[in-house]
Amino acid sequence: MLTTANLRRRNEQKIHAQILSKGPISRKKLVELTGLTGAAISRITRDMITDGILIEGDGAAANGRLGRREVELSANPGFRYVLGLTITGDRRSLVLSDSVGGVVQEADITVVDISDPKRSLKEIAEAAKAIIFEAGAKKSDVAGVGVSMPLAASLSDEMVTAPPINWRDVPVRSILAKSLGLPVKIEARPTSILRAELIRHAPISDSMFLINVAYGVGSSAYLNGQLVHPGTPGFGGITHFAIQGETAECSCGRQGCLEVCAGGRRVLDTLGLPHDEFDQRNRNIAECLASASTGNEVARSALIDAGGKLAFGVDAVLAMFDPSKIVISGEIGRNQHYFEGLLAQLKTLGRNVQQDRIVQSSIKSHDATIWMALQSFVAPEIVNVSTVPTSSHL
Numbered sequence: 468m469l470t471t472a473n474l475r476r477r478n479e480q481k482i483h484a485q486i487l488s489k490g491p492i493s494r495k496k497l498v499e500l501t502g503l504t505g506a507a508i509s510r511i512t513r514d515m516i517t518d519g520i521l522i523e524g525d526g527a528a529a530n531g532r533l534g535r536r537e538v539e540l541s542a543n544p545g546f547r548y549v550l551g552l553t554i555t556g557d558r559r560s561l562v563l564s565d566s567v568g569g570v571v572q573e574a575d576i577t578v579v580d581i582s583d584p585k586r587s588l589k590e591i592a593e594a595a596k597a598i599i600f601e602a603g604a605k606k607s608d609v610a611g612v613g614v615s616m617p618l619a620a621s622l623s624d625e626m627v628t629a630p631p632i633n634w635r636d637v638p639v640r641s642i643l644a645k646s647l648g649l650p651v652k653i654e655a656r657p658t659s660i661l662r663a664e665l666i667r668h669a670p671i672s673d674s675m676f677l678i679n680v681a682y683g684v685g686s687s688a689y690l691n692g693q694l695v696h697p698g699t700p701g702f703g704g705i706t707h708f709a710i711q712g713e714t715a716e717c718s719c720g721r722q723g724c725l726e727v728c729a730g731g732r733r734v735l736d737t738l739g740l741p742h743d744e745f746d747q748r749n750r751n752i753a754e755c756l757a758s759a760s761t762g763n764e765v766a767r768s769a770l771i772d773a774g775g776k777l778a779f780g781v782d783a784v785l786a787m788f789d790p791s792k793i794v795i796s797g798e799i800g801r802n803q804h805y806f807e808g809l810l811a812q813l814k815t816l817g818r819n820v821q822q823d824r825i826v827q828s829s830i831k832s833h834d835a836t837i838w839m840a841l842q843s844f845v846a847p848e849i850v851n852v853s854t855v856p857t858s859s860h861l
C-alpha cells in the first residue's frame with residue numbers, strides 16, 4: 468500500500484541511490500535527477516543527515532566554476548557496514564564494506580574445507596564474526612550479508628544447489644542467518660557481477676548481457692530496465708544453448724550445450740584431464756590457466772578452442788537481445804587466450820562487432836558481493852538509478 472510513510476521511504480531510497488552511484492551531489496541537482504520539489508528534497512535530505520545516512524560535503528569537492536558554491540551531499544560511509552561472501556570452486560573470501568562500497572576488512576578463507584556444507588558454513592560464519600571484530604565494528608553495525616555463489620537455477624531460494632562446489636539442497640541462507648544473527652541474501656555469481664558492472668561503470672547504456680565462464684557457463688542480463696537471470700520468468704540464459712555437431716553430454720540430457728562445450732569442462736576435455744571430482748577439476752583448471760600464462764602452447768590452444776565455442780552463444784545473444792554490451796567474466800572468461808578465441812571465431816562467423824561492445828569483466832569478486840549486499844540491505848534503488856545516464860555536469 469502506498470502510504471505517506473512508504474512514499475517518503477521510496478523518495479529517500481531514490482535520493483540515497485542517486486548519491487551513492489553518482490557521488491557528491493547538490494540539492495539542486497537532486498531536484499533535477501529525482502523530479503521531486505526543492506522543498507521536498509530539503510526536508511528529506513535534512514532527515515537523512517540526522518539519521519546518519521548522508522553527510523554534507525566540506526566544500527572541497529564543491530564546484531566553484533559557477534561562481535556560487537553549492538553544498539554537496541555525500542553518502543556517509545560509516546552509516547552501516549555490509550558483509551560480502553564469495554564462494555566459488557576455486558576460492559572463498561569474505562569482505563566487510565562501508566556504506567559506499569569501500570573495503571574495510573577482507574579475508575581469504577579458501578582454506579575452509581567445503582566438502583561438508585553445513586560444517587563449512589558454520590566455519591565461514593565464525594570467520595565473518597572475526598573480521599567484524601577485527602574492523603572494530605559491532606554486529607549491530609552490519610546491515611546484512613550478500614552471498615555470491617555458483618547456483619543452479621532452482622525454484623527455491625532456501626535450498627541451494629551449487630554443482631561446481633558439489634552442494635545439493637543446502638539451506639545456506641538459514642544456516643548463515645542463524646549462525647550470524649544477520650539477514651542473508653544469496654545470488655548467482657553472474658547476476659551479482661552484472662550488478663557491480665552496472666553500478667561501477669555507470670552511466671551505462673540501456674542493456675547489458677553477462678556471461679560467466681568457469682567450469683560451466685552461466686549468464687544474466689540487464690534488459691528493459693530489469694536485472695534478469697535464469698529463474699526469472701522469460702529469461703532462460705545461454706547455459707543450455709546447444710552447438711550443432713558437438714557431442715559432449717550435458718546434465719540437461721542434451722548434447723553440445725555451452726555448459727559443456729565452451730567452459731572449463733571443454734578445456735579439460737581437450738587436454739585429456741579428468742574432471743569428475745570437483746577438487747581435481749578445480750586444480751586442473753588452475754594448472755591449465757597457469758601453464759597457458761607461462762606460454763604452454765597446448766593449454767593456450769585449449770583455451771582458444773573453448774573461447775571459439777562460446778562465440779556461437781554470443782552470436783545468438785547478439786541476434787536475439789542486441790545488447791549494447793556483452794561482458795565476459797569468470798576465471799576462464801577473463802583469460803586472455805580464451806577471449807581471443809571468442810573474438811576470432813565471431814569474426815569467422817561473419818560478426819563484425821564494434822570494439823568495446825564485448826569486454827572482459829574487471830569486477831572483483833568483492834565488488835560483486837558488496838554491491839549486492841548494499842542493494843539488498845542499504846540502498847534498494849541503486850541499480851535503477853545507476854543505469855540512467857545523468858545529464859552532463861559540464
Ligand SMILES: [Zn+2]
Binds near residue numbers: 706707708721
Ligand atoms: Zn544442457
